[in-house]
Amino acid sequence: MSDGGQPAPEVILEAALLAAGTPLDLQQLQAVFGDDPPDRESLEAALARLETQLADRGVELARVAGGWRLQVPARCAPWVARLWEEKPARYSRAVLETLAIIAYRQPVTRAEIEAIRGVSPSTAIMQTLQSRGWIRVAGHRDSPGRPAVFATTRDFLDHFNLASLDELPTLTDHPEQENE
Amino acid sequence: MSIATVRGEPYEALPHDLYIPPDALEVFLETFEGPLDLLLYLIRRQNLDILDIPIARITDQYMRYVELMSDQRLALAAEYLVMAAMLAEIKARMLMPRTSSGDDEDDPDPRAELVRRLREYEQFRAAGEQIDQLPRVARDVFPAQASHSAPAVTRAAPAVALDELFEAFAAVMARADLSTHHAVRREALSVRERMSTTLARLQGERFVALTDLLDAREGRAGVVVTFLAVLELLKDALLEIVQAEAFAPLYLRARGGSEAGAAQA
Numbered sequence: 276m277s278d279g280g281q282p283a284p285e286v287i288l289e290a291a292l293l294a295a296g297t298p299l300d301l302q303q304l305q306a307v308f309g310d311d312p313p314d315r316e317s318l319e320a321a322l323a324r325l326e327t328q329l330a331d332r333g334v335e336l337a338r339v340a341g342g343w344r345l346q347v348p349a350r351c352a353p354w355v356a357r358l359w360e361e362k363p364a365r366y367s368r369a370v371l372e373t374l375a376i377i378a379y380r381q382p383v384t385r386a387e388i389e390a391i392r393g394v395s396p397s398t399a400i401m402q403t404l405q406s407r408g409w410i411r412v413a414g415h416r417d418s419p420g421r422p423a424v425f426a427t428t429r430d431f432l433d434h435f436n437l438a439s440l441d442e443l444p445t446l447t448d449h450p451e452q453e454n455e
Numbered sequence: 456m457s458i459a460t461v462r463g464e465p466y467e468a469l470p471h472d473l474y475i476p477p478d479a480l481e482v483f484l485e486t487f488e489g490p491l492d493l494l495l496y497l498i499r500r501q502n503l504d505i506l507d508i509p510i511a512r513i514t515d516q517y518m519r520y521v522e523l524m525s526d527q528r529l530a531l532a533a534e535y536l537v538m539a540a541m542l543a544e545i546k547a548r549m550l551m552p553r554t555s556s557g558d559d560e561d562d563p564d565p566r567a568e569l570v571r572r573l574r575e576y577e578q579f580r581a582a583g584e585q586i587d588q589l590p591r592v593a594r595d596v597f598p599a600q601a602s603h604s605a606p607a608v609t610r611a612a613p614a615v616a617l618d619e620l621f622e623a624f625a626a627v628m629a630r631a632d633l634s635t636h637h638a639v640r641r642e643a644l645s646v647r648e649r650m651s652t653t654l655a656r657l658q659g660e661r662f663v664a665l666t667d668l669l670d671a672r673e674g675r676a677g678v679v680v681t682f683l684a685v686l687e688l689l690k691d692a693l694l695e696i697v698q699a700e701a702f703a704p705l706y707l708r709a710r711g712g713s714e715a716g717a718a719q720a
Contacts, residue, residue: 368583392576394488434592436590439645
């Protein structure tokens with residue numbers, strides 16, 4: 276940033292994030308600057324400037340679990356989606372409910388998922404979620420049968436545009452309770 | 456003449472929403488995600504108070520749906536029959552005289568457990584819908600990329616010896632104080648998330664020192680969250696903790712993960 280010929284740090288960050296195409300964390304972004312990396316604070320300040328500069332553009336800076344990512348914002352989705360003929364996959368309620376229980380109650384066993392849903396999650400559901408890379412076997416509980424416990428992955432957070440599990444919507448106590 | 460009396464109001468006719476065109480029946484019944492979903496549908500459809508379910512009426516309606524499913528020779532999931540048995544049992548217990556002296560702990564409402572399960576399921580049903588509404592990659596947001604010729608560079612994290620970590624731990628709390636003074640903003644830390652990451656770190660490794668899991672950069676709050684996560688995992692029997700002698704370093708290991716964990720990996 277002191278060199279006359281060097282682009283501003285936010286420009287370098289923008290270029291690096293565009294070139295990477297995947298989320299980069301602070302360490303990876305620092306490494307881009309080579310021998311004279313900016314400290315964490317000035318890097319975050321530069322990211323904040325980049326975010327402001329992109330506010331009205333067709334690309335935005337997003338903070339996800341894997342770090343920072345440049346992405347086409349959701350408000351442009353209706354137009355961008357026309358580039359692809361196939362509609363993105365819709366997931367069944369069974370898949371979404373199972374995913375929600377794993378996300379909020381992890382690490383959980385299949386039996387615990389069954390206790391909440393009233394039906395056992397089918398092998399197909401668990402395979403769908405695992406092959407998408409959203410859940411994984413996090414370990415085995417030391418109880419009879421040594422059941423596997425499931426947890427969500429970083430890919431899950433990245434895919435749903437979340438920086439951490441704390442950003443999940445709050446569980447509402449009575450979602451449909453009518454006002455009386 | 457009324458066929459039933461519900462909370463003081465006479466009902467003259469059967470609920471209309473029981474009639475379903477025969478062709479639509481199979482599709483309709485398949486939309487239920489299980490017995491709890493079906494029960495919630497019956498309760499919400501009639502605007503009934505979930506805390507005061509008219510159990511006899513709901514049981515009758517539920518049984519009628521189950522019979523319809525049997526008539527259609529749908530493969531009736533065993534869970535539906537288990538729920539039918541549970542409803543019948545609650546109905547029977549509701550008929551038993553209850554002591555009016557009113558000690559709730561000795562004489563709980565037979566419906567309490569069912570109500571708890573219904574509300575918990577409803578909570579996660581809503582959570583599933585909310586997750587579906589989150590911006591999603593390739594549906595709502597699209598990672599941006601520009602073409603470039605330079606190959607991707609990965610930088611390997613430096614290896615750290617185990618004995619160095621124990622020394623580092625002595626300074627963790629002090630340094631945690633220092634770094635919180637300089638923190639720009641505090642990062643929100645989730646115990647649940649930390650439980651998963653901790654468990655992941657312990658997979659495949661024999662033993663990991665407790666100090667290895669603590670990161671001074673996260674500050675005091677981070678150390679506390681990790682500690683809470685370890686306690687939760689111990690309580691869930693997912694971890695075990697060992698110590699060679701008094702005041703020796705504490706080591707953690709994933710329980711029973713050694714063989715199966717290797718197979719998964």
